[in-house]
Amino acid sequence: MSEKEIRDRLVEHGKELFRAPKQLIRFTGNGKADSLLNDLKNHPHAFVLACVMDRQIKAEKAWIIPYLISQKIDGFSMKRLSALSVEDMRRLMSEPEPLHRFVDKMAVNFYSTVQRIASVYNNNAASIWSDKPSSAEVVYRYLEFDGVGPKIASMAANILARDFKVPFTDYYSIDISADVHIRRVFGRLGLCAADATVEQVIYKARALYPDFPGMMDLPCWEIGRNWCKSRGPECIECYMNDLCPTAKQNEKG
Numbered sequence: 161m162s163e164k165e166i167r168d169r170l171v172e173h174g175k176e177l178f179r180a181p182k183q184l185i186r187f188t189g190n191g192k193a194d195s196l197l198n199d200l201k202n203h204p205h206a207f208v209l210a211c212v213m214d215r216q217i218k219a220e221k222a223w224i225i226p227y228l229i230s231q232k233i234d235g236f237s238m239k240r241l242s243a244l245s246v247e248d249m250r251r252l253m254s255e256p257e258p259l260h261r262f263v264d265k266m267a268v269n270f271y272s273t274v275q276r277i278a279s280v281y282n283n284n285a286a287s288i289w290s291d292k293p294s295s296a297e298v299v300y301r302y303l304e305f306d307g308v309g310p311k312i313a314s315m316a317a318n319i320l321a322r323d324f325k326v327p328f329t330d331y332y333s334i335d336i337s338a339d340v341h342i343r344r345v346f347g348r349l350g351l352c353a354a355d356a357t358v359e360q361v362i363y364k365a366r367a368l369y370p371d372f373p374g375m376m377d378l379p380c381w382e383i384g385r386n387w388c389k390s391r392g393p394e395c396i397e398c399y400m401n402d403l404c405p406t407a408k409q410n411e412k413g
Contacts, residue, residue, distance in 0.1 A: 166349050166403050167368045167376075173399070174375035182325045188220050193227035196236065200324060203236055204285040205277050211316045212273050212307055217261045225259050229270075238274070238283040246271040269307035276305060289326050296333035311337045311358075318374040334374035336365040341384025342377065348388055348406035 187197050187210065196206045206226040214222040230236035232252050233244070244252070249267040253259050260266040281287040288301045295317055302313035314335040320326040321334065336342060338361040346361050347354040351368070365373040387398040395407035 163351065163368070166351065166400070169400065169403065170376045170379045171369055173379040174377070177378055178322050178375065182323070185319070185323050187223040188227070190224055190227065193224045196227050196230065197223060200286060204288075205238055205241070205274070206230075206236060207319075208277065208285045208288065208302075208305070208316075209270060209273055211302070211312055212269050212305055213260065213266060214312055214315070215260075215262070215266070215307060222260070225253075225266075225270075228259055229253075238278060241274045242278045242283070244271065244274070265307070269305075272306045280304075289320055289328075292327050292329055294329045294333070295321070295331050298328065299333050310335065310362075311339070314374060315377075318377055322378065331372035331374070332370065334372060335362050336373050336377045336380070338362055338365075339381070340390075341388075342380045344390060345380040345384045345388050348393075348404060349400065350405045 184194060184198050187194050196203055197210055198207075200207060209226045210223040213225045226236065229252055233240055246268060249271045250264060253267040253270070254263045277283065277285045289298055293301075298317045298320065299310070299313045302308050302316050303310070314333075315337040317328075317334045318337070321328055321331060338346075338358040343352075343356060343358070343361050346352045346364065347356060352361055352364050356364070362373070365376055369375055383398055383400060387394045393406075393410070395401045395404065395410050398404070398407065401407040
């Protein structure tokens with residue numbers, strides 16, 4: 161086995177996902193919530209706000225927040241959202257039950273995101289990506305929202321390019337989003353040390369595939385979520401098992 165073989169297989173699977181026809185993305189498992197998040201034509205701000213909410217809680221719980229807010233205010237137009245005060249957002253995020261682990265902080269971030277979309281993007285969040293920008297520009301625009309760091313910014317750009325088929329001029333600046341699953345997979349595949357930092361994983365992905373480091377993001381995340389679990393990895397089911405040094409060690413017992 162070689163690092164190149166491992167990279168090539170991950171990239172090839174990433175390309176298959178990238179070339180796949182556009183279809184409804186199941187962010188939450190709730191049909192109405194997913195329809196709202198997929199509606200980039202009429203409610204592109206829902207996708208942006210969900211990205212902002214995706215912080216230190218389960219993804220499905222974070223991504224359903226825009227829909228839950230829409231139910232509370234009977235709609236999700238930018239006009240309706242822009243009329244809400246930060247105090248309104250705190251109430252909506254906390255009553256009758258908290259929608260996020262960090263209600264106060266995320267209520268402020270939700271509010272400031274709406275205000276930025278209204279003032280900078282003329283109430284149309286799709287302007288963040290609709291002018292066929294460079295990947296760096298999209299990531300930078302996301303980083304300007306309160307509470308968004310490089311991981312979420314890269315994740316958002318990757319979803320736009322891969323799943324929503326939004327055209328960019330390049331993909332150089334879409335990094336791998338090195339969450340716990342991806343770091344574990346990189347370590348077990350021998351691409352990084354088992355205790356590699358987030359930064360080490362990101363730069364390793366850049367070194368492996370500089371044209372589009374994030375191409376390996378979803379393949380590694382799927383492997384980590386489905387087979388390469390922290391406990392009881394199901395190596396025999398994984399399509400990387402013949403190249404994975406950890407799988408070979410597990411076979412030997």
